Amino acid sequence: GAVVSQHPSWVICKSGTSVKIECRSLDFQATTMFWYRQFPKQSLMLMATSNEGSKATYEQGVEKDKFLINHASLTLSTLTVTSAHPEDSSFYICSARGRGSEKLFFGSGTQLSVL
């Protein structure tokens, strides 16, 4: 199956710093990428959808100025958590889909811990 690489796998940072998470499709062109957040023992929550070359569409309740998403190429999307706070500590996962495909391929996730 297709491969999506996400890194870092985990990050610990101080409150107030910004953290960038990368998501790369290694063997296909990801026309659409998705970013999710998952708190312990809870379901995946879609944060935003990004299409290559256009602005991301954020789900209700997700602050676009806090969670900056860039999808500048067909193989790379980044999520930047700006001015992270302890309540932003969570598991962040990306997924990607190719043009005309309905199948999703997931990155391995990033565990963010904000101290």
Added chain:
Amino acid sequence: RKEVEQDPGPFNVPEGATVAFNCTYSNSASQSFFWYRQDCRKEPKLLMSVYSSGNEDGRFTAQLNRASQYISLLIRDSKLSDSATYLCVVILNTGGFKTIFGAGTRLFVKA
């Protein structure tokens, strides 16, 4: 009403048991259906697609009932390694594909 609903469980079953999960969806325009498996702090991984004709892969059987807007997953001869959260996923085609995840059903298989 949620677009995709699952019993959150947890289901606690002994090894060797047969367990069934159900999932209902509300949008009749739903096009494709999948079961994903997610282990703790790992990404979801595709388990199998779901078809009206049924789909079997080893100990796993998935079934779709479009009339009732209902999807099922049956696991036979449960193994300890089957312990995970099982996510029901529905794809809507609304000009573009929209993926909707169920909240997941947690399964614990015990020795």
